[in-house]
Amino acid sequence: MRTELFLEQIRILLHMYADGLLGGEVMPEDALLGVVPAAELPNVLTMAMSLNYQRNAYALWQSVAKAYIDENTRWVFDPHAASLSDPVALQTALLLHRVALQPNRHPQIWQRVAGGIVHSSANGDVAGMIKAAQSDIAILKNIMQHTRKSEFPYLSGPKIFNYWLYVMESYAGIVWKSRELITIAPDTHILQASVKLGICSEGVLNGTAEDRHYVAEAWETALRGSGLAPIDVHTPLWLWSRAGFPPLIA
Structure with missing residues (x-):
């Protein structure tokens, strides 16, 4: 995947999250x-x-x-x-x-x-x-x-x-x-979203410790120089996966 296309998809995802199009009006921790x-x-x-x-x-x-x-x-x-x-x-x-x-x-x-x-x-x-x-x-x-x-x-x-x-x-x-040391937290939804975006192969869906480490490093590499920290995309990715991957529409 070309870097420009990938970053454009991430920007669209962030905009969809900010506009409430991915759900997440109530996050789990909001219970507190x-x-x-x-x-x-x-x-x-x-x-x-x-x-x-x-x-x-x-x-x-x-x-x-x-x-x-x-x-x-x-x-x-x-x-x-x-x-x-x-x-x-x-x-x-x-x-x-x-x-x-x-x-x-x-x-x-x-x-x-x-x-x-x-x-x-x-x-x-x-x-x-x-x-x-x-x-x-x-x-x-x-x-x-x-x-x-x-x-x-x-x-x-x-x-x-x-x-x-x-x-x-x-x-x-x-x-x-x-703060740049905060890497993405690769749970099941993050693994699925990473595969969907094409930065990892489906092999990481096994979810081993090595798979999660690989995905975290892949996000660090993919976002390097973008002005975004990997953790900044965690919640949008998590919600996108949980919502069943609605189309990324600008």
Whole structure:
């Protein structure tokens, strides 16, 4: 595919997204808007994304909103409280509103991630962890994917890590240093859209770690010098795939 044609298709896609032609008036994370105070969003977003994302995203965030509204379960989103909690109490609270689906593994991961946040922050919360890293993606990447990787299962993976950076920017207002390091988060919809646009072959639809890495690198290469960061096209691509690939019409 010629670069000019490809970039024109991306511009059309972005315009369609901006005009609401791809749907997405309500995104999954929007369930927290008006429910979770701005100051608490970093904790709630991060803790909720610490679990395996292989589930319906809308159902996940609706469950998170319910758990936050419930004063008896809101404490699970406080990393310090969650890290020190009785495992049975944490399990009960996470299962109540179906924030956790796996009764043993999910609460264990939740508590481990909470501990990782506390250990990486003077304040014991996500905002403190980001502050300690100077809002620098390169520093956070080193912490979560290398020096403390064992404390951030799932979150340390490239797919969720990059989407977490995007969500923190979009919903919690975090201004990142080294923003160009945010790569696209290649979930199933992104893989399908990438094939549809012709930057990858259908082989990547197997969805292996190698496939996802290849797709992320392909987007970095395709958009280099365009003024767009790969993560800028994530949501339009995701919605385009979810909508069944409506024609790209200027």
